[in-house]
Amino acid sequence: MVSPFPPSTSEAGEGRLVAELSPQKTSTLSTVAFQYPLKLISPSISPNQKSVLVFLLSYGGGLVAGDQIHLTIIVKKSAKLSIVTQGHTKIFKCPSPEVITRQKLHVSIAEEAALCLLPDPVQPFGSSIYEQSQVFVVAESGSLCLLDWVSEGRTARGESWDLWSWSGRNEVWSSSQLGKKSRLLVRDKVVLGAKSVNGQEKTLKREMHGLQIFGTLVLKGPLLEPLAAFFLKEFSALPRIGGRDFRSQDMKDKDNTLVLSSQEVWRRDRLQQEVSDGVLWSAAKVRGCTIIKFGARSVESGRLWIGDIIREEGSVSRCFGEDATMCLR
């Protein structure tokens, strides 16, 4: 039987993915190459799909100590690529502190091209050491939607931020053009589990302050502009912390009879969920990118929250297709 998977390259953990626009104006993959432990799978292409979908997988659903993944992705002019995973990326424990598990991603996005990277959270097990570096070089009219999130570990085994160390770096660069150098737009780096300044070990759980999941969403480019604006609008519409309701009982009764628009109903329900699930978030526009940081008291409530907003706004599904958001369901 012929293997359903494309042929492999030779370097362990190396991978290369090139997406381009076919003459029929659909996005296709011109190169798919990978080597154990990395695995890339793309479902067969349907003629009316909005972007080409690729599953970023690893054998066994996780990375064992010392695994090194190095994936290069090129999204050519006007092509659209969505990358998803199948379940959490597990980071298994390390036998000793010198053995580091690494994942490197280098992406270039050409003019009018777009990448949507909405994976499942990374799940670092107790005593794991993980370094992730993701570099995105985006052309002026290119678009990027990137979610990077990390959970507290195997909750079922009683783990709560018992990892040894986790570091994640996301860089967005503008691509070099005639006479203009490539310039760093955003460098978001999170380092967890390095020894804390109060000199004690095992303080990460305290430092995470009850959050089971923490994530960063980076949005850039014309296709994601509506979603970015939506986040910023919802952020500024958050109720004030410590504010009081000065309305009289009459006014409250009167306000309760008002018919809310569907968006207002959605916002009210979402705000209730934010309070009950302990979702904390903030949004800011930084040098042409919109950065949303969020944390929640449970992994599922974090997933529910981000998925709810992205679906409500709808531009990710419109631009990339429903499947692009499958990890947020």
Added chain:
Amino acid sequence: MSTKTNSPQSPARRVQDEIADLERRLQEAKARLNGNGDQNAVSGSRAPRLPTSDGPLSSSAHHFLLLLADSALPLGSFAFSSGLESYLAHTRPASSFPEFLDFSLGSYASTTLPFALAAHRNPMAIVELDDALDAAIMCAVGRRASVAQGRALLSIWDRSFSSAVIGGASAEYVEALKEFTVLLRSASSTASSDLPAASAHLAPLFGAIACISGMSLQQTAYVFMLSHVKALLSAAVRASIFGPYHAQKILASVEVQEAIQRAITREWDTNIEDAGQTIPVMDLWIGRHEMLYSRIFNS
């Protein structure tokens, strides 16, 4: 006359300092007894190490050390609580100032100290360092606080310090700062762009100005972190968490001294590319400061 210590101060070093100090005083006393007052040769042989040093504050470097460490330095730091006010609103009634101080020290050191150190090591790179830090601050509130204080420091340099430190300072570093000021002015006149040519963040400017003023790398790091703690404590007093005596007690405590020292040791060799947030929830608190119903601080 900057003397660069290559490793942060340890208890052993403090004892060495004390021995050096006692030896110097012995020699001075002997010199007085013999009636020859050749003190310069003696004090010149000893490296000025602060903050534990109580040696003569004769040099210009010491003078500027005291000025930059002074809470009266008009940076406007009193307007910022670095997330304390937001932390209180988010964690009431379980708020704990010692917990926040711990978080804030670790987070401030891991995100900004590498930039101050890098600028002291190479003030010529001020433009690149400022730009890299601007790319690394993910929230509007934190960015405003850093830029407001950085610009104030640059003004202090421009209007007050620069005429006084010409002495030992390297002319090319002074020139680099001057060029940075010009770049900043041209950037703010074309304010519409998303990508400013210069922003004037506090950490790299502090490192560069401390270097030009002759402070050692170790002194710069310590003063930079201590100023942060002082600003937090001052904010805590004004937020009525405790009174001024309790604030001084915390400031003076061995715990704070050690925590600053540990933070410096941890970040001493951190590249600016690896500077990052160690307390993610801090970004959320600082970013959500704008959501508070009532505010007495700008951050």
